[in-house]
Amino acid sequence: ETKKQITPILIKYVNNFPDYTDHSIRHSENVLENATNLLNDKVNKLSSEEIYTLLLGCYLHDVGMAPTKKDIEKLKLEQNKIGKFKQKDFSEYLREIHQDLSAKFVLKNWKQLKIDNEDYAQAIAKLCSGHRNSDLLDFKEFPDQLAVGNNKKINVSFLCGILKLSDELDITSERIPEILFNLYYPKNSFSKIEWNKHKNTRFITFNKPFIEIKGSVSNQFLFERIKEHHNKIQQTVDEIQKI
Numbered sequence: 001e002t003k004k005q006i007t008p009i010l011i012k013y014v015n016n017f018p019d020y021t022d023h024s025i026r027h028s029e030n031v032l033e034n035a036t037n038l039l040n041d042k043v044n045k046l047s048s049e050e051i052y053t054l055l056l057g058c059y060l061h062d063v064g065m066a067p068t069k070k071d072i073e074k075l076k077l078e079q080n081k082i083g084k085f086k087q088k089d090f091s092e093y094l095r096e097i098h099q100d101l102s103a104k105f106v107l108k109n110w111k112q113l114k115i116d117n118e119d120y121a122q123a124i125a126k127l128c129s130g131h132r133n134s135d136l137l138d139f140k141e142f143p144d145q146l147a148v149g150n151n152k153k154i155n156v157s158f159l160c161g162i163l164k165l166s167d168e169l170d171i172t173s174e175r176i177p178e179i180l181f182n183l184y185y186p187k188n189s190f191s192k193i194e195w196n197k198h199k200n201t202r203f204i205t206f207n208k209p210f211i212e213i214k215g216s217v218s219n220q221f222l223f224e225r226i227k228e229h230h231n232k233i234q235q236t237v238d239e240i241q242k243i
Contacts, residue, residue, distance in 0.1 A: 019186030057127030064101025
């Protein structure tokens with residue numbers, strides 16, 4: 001039911017990010033598949049409440065990339081008031097804060113999203129805000145024991161880590177089919193790097209205890225950018241292990 005509600009909203013990301021890699025429901029499903037592969041048989045150690053929260057976190061984490069026109073007007077006014085973002089392009093500003101917008105969207109619209117109750121909405125919002133640029137070892141912000149509707153406890157910090165890592169691992173060439181790459185190759189420099197990172201990353205395998213990423217590049221600059229992304233993935237792995 002939640003997936004039905006969110007699918008037509010997620011595709012609206014293209015209004016604000018026409019040159020970005022795919023952030024539609026297809027990306028959400030890729031993130032969910034990565035989470036499944038990461039957890040493997042360990043999924044049996046999660047409670048049904050944790051599985052439910054993680055599922056909806058996968059579907060909803062990027063909804064903040066598709067604000068309404070009314071919300072965009074408010075955000076542009078906010079951007080002008082915040083010094084550190086003043087010089088940034090609006091889409092770049094939106095990208096910087098989209099995780100918080102996703103969390104707010106969930107808290108505001110949880111009934112229409114068919115989320116079971118407000119406690120779950122709070123937990124899912126935590127996953128949305130925690131999937132990017134967050135310290136998941138801050139257990140005050142991302143508790144390892146959070147009560148949900150039926151007074152069961154879920155480990156929000158761990159679920160955030162799995163979502164964050166699953167999101168970072170959606171980097172293969174499947175996300176940008178060759179025909180899309182050839183016809184819609186972007187003009188701005190940031191998007192060019194992102195598209196090329198995807199195009200040159202062939203596949204990911206989950207062979208315990210390793211995540212293996214395979215690809216090939218033709219120049220040193222792109223190699224360094226892909227290496228930076230791999231280092232980011234390793235940092236997230238280390239963070240989850242500490243949790």
